[in-house]
Amino acid sequence: MTKKKIILLGATGSVGVQALDVIAAHPEQFELVGFAFGKNIEKAREIIQAFSPKIVVAAQESSQVTLAKAFPDVELHVGNEGLITLARTEGYDILLNAIVGSVGLPPTIEAVQLGRDIALANKETLVVAGYTIMAEAARTGSKILPVDSEHAAIFQVLQGVAKSDVRSLTITASGGSFRDKTHEELVDVTLEDALAHPNWTMGAKITLDSATMVNKGLEVIEAHHLFGIPYDDIHVVLHRESVVHSMVTLKDGAVLAQLGATDMREPIQYALSYPRHLTMHHETPFDLTEIGALHFEKMDLVRFPMLDLAYRVGKLGGGYPAVYNAANEIANQAFQDGKITFLEIEQLITRAVFEHMEFDGQTLHQILASDERTRQKVSQWVEDLTQEKKIALTEVRK
Numbered sequence: 085m086t087k088k089k090i091i092l093l094g095a096t097g098s099v100g101v102q103a104l105d106v107i108a109a110h111p112e113q114f115e116l117v118g119f120a121f122g123k124n125i126e127k128a129r130e131i132i133q134a135f136s137p138k139i140v141v142a143a144q145e146s147s148q149v150t151l152a153k154a155f156p157d158v159e160l161h162v163g164n165e166g167l168i169t170l171a172r173t174e175g176y177d178i179l180l181n182a183i184v185g186s187v188g189l190p191p192t193i194e195a196v197q198l199g200r201d202i203a204l205a206n207k208e209t210l211v212v213a214g215y216t217i218m219a220e221a222a223r224t225g226s227k228i229l230p231v232d233s234e235h236a237a238i239f240q241v242l243q244g245v246a247k248s249d250v251r252s253l254t255i256t257a258s259g260g261s262f263r264d265k266t267h268e269e270l271v272d273v274t275l276e277d278a279l280a281h282p283n284w285t286m287g288a289k290i291t292l293d294s295a296t297m298v299n300k301g302l303e304v305i306e307a308h309h310l311f312g313i314p315y316d317d318i319h320v321v322l323h324r325e326s327v328v329h330s331m332v333t334l335k336d337g338a339v340l341a342q343l344g345a346t347d348m349r350e351p352i353q354y355a356l357s358y359p360r361h362l363t364m365h366h367e368t369p370f371d372l373t374e375i376g377a378l379h380f381e382k383m384d385l386v387r388f389p390m391l392d393l394a395y396r397v398g399k400l401g402g403g404y405p406a407v408y409n410a411a412n413e414i415a416n417q418a419f420q421d422g423k424i425t426f427l428e429i430e431q432l433i434t435r436a437v438f439e440h441m442e443f444d445g446q447t448l449h450q451i452l453a454s455d456e457r458t459r460q461k462v463s464q465w466v467e468d469l470t471q472e473k474k475i476a477l478t479e480v481r482k
């Protein structure tokens with residue numbers, strides 16, 4: 085049997101490590117031929133020892149130098165150029181993109197243009213350049229296999245269903261760590277509070293996005309691109325248990341849902357083994373009689389304005405989703421760095437979107453320019469807020 089050769093971007097992260105579990109559990113099916121990582125050189129060292137990949141990309145030059153001494157047989161590259169080199173490597177079957185943020189976009193576009201299959205966890209990539217990626221994938225025959233749990237669920241239930249028979253999609257939202265707080269109560273929440281997700285263990289950025297509801301906003305846009313469904317037919321419901329991963333309503337009213345444990349190894353494995361469902365060697369116990377009851381509530385778009393804004397930017401199209409995403413990436417990091425408050429995240433995103441103006445028919449080049457401008461602007465606003473707070477503190481102390 086020929087093994088599927090895998091390139092893994094973001095191997096040291098939450099999705100990356102779980103993907104390595106899946107690869108290691110199926111040595112007869114999968115082989116890791118290359119990977120990229122950010123700063124975690126110790127983890128990268130362990131991965132090289134365990135999987136003997138041919139090619140590795142580090143985000144930092146110092147890591148490249150250190151690893152080159154330790155592993156002279158491994159081809160080492162660095163930075164964003166290195167990610168492109170990795171995407172261009174000969175002899176792999178699927179590129180699993182589990183990098184966080186839109187730094188994952190250029191290697192994805194490169195691989196899609198070469199007709200390579202992509203297992204996509206990195207939702208920011210589709211939000212920024214969904215039309216380009218899907219159009220290029222259709223042109224080259226590259227398959228975009230969703231890893232995000234909701235989209236993996238929809239993808240699974242759509243197997244064998246004609247697109248013309250689909251009435252709508254329903255994406256479930258846990259509500260995040262602050263689902264039982266009012267908007268006013270968010271004024272002084274901490275990073276530690278925000279990172280306590282009720283159901284999933286994930287990286288910091290996405291866990292915080294879940295608390296602001298930006299994650300669900302990104303997922304609505306991601307679903308629009310992946311499945312070609314209009315925004316008005318993509319619904320979100322609050323589902324506290326995260327057991328129903330998402331649903332599809334067909335034209336005759338039948339509702340097809342995919343259920344399962346809150347374990348990302350399931351969607352990761354399916355994206356890698358598609359169209360087969362392999363045995364899950366790390367199966368997480370899942371017993372509906374233990375869970376007992378499932379709850380579904382309407383989303384309150386006033387309580388969760390970032391979801392409302394995501395629909396607006398999605399419908400506007402062009403560079404608007406990229407602006408929403410870029411502002412969020414900067415604001416999310418600024419909150420993690422203690423520079424701004426939780427509510428300032430949504431204030432900065434809203435301001436960036438409302439200040440953005442463009443004409444119809446944006447090219448990818450123009451979208452990426454808007455992305456870059458937004459990052460610079462929002463970074464400046466974060467600095468301004470930091471200065472204002474310093475001045476206010478000095479006044480209080482006087």
Ligand SMILES: NC(=O)C1=CN([C@@H]2O[C@H](COP(=O)(O)OP(=O)(O)OC[C@H]3O[C@@H](n4cnc5c(N)ncnc54)[C@H](OP(=O)(O)O)[C@@H]3O)[C@@H](O)[C@H]2O)C=CC1
Pocket residue numbers: 093094095096097098099100120121122123124125142143181182183184185187205206207208231232233284285286287288289290348
């Ligand atoms: N975690 C989850 O369960 C889910 C995640 N997703 C999506 O998957 C993506 C990854 O999420 P998650 O695993 O939680 O994130 P993590 O923060 O845990 O991991 C991010 C990974 O990206 C790497 N990385 C960051 N910057 C660079 C760079 N410039 N070059 C190369 N590698 C880089 C990190 O390296 P290092 O750590 O070495 O710095 C790390 O390996 C996100 O887009 C997220 O929205 C979607 C659904 C579920």
Ligand SMILES: CC(=O)[C@@H](O)[C@H](O)COP(=O)(O)O
Pocket residue numbers: 232233234256257258259260284290293294295299300348
């Ligand atoms: C596991 C996964 O796919 C995450 O995107 C998850 O959906 C986050 O949960 P909520 O955004 O619903 O809180």
Ligand SMILES: [Mn+2]
Pocket residue numbers: 232233234303
């Ligand atoms: Mn998700």
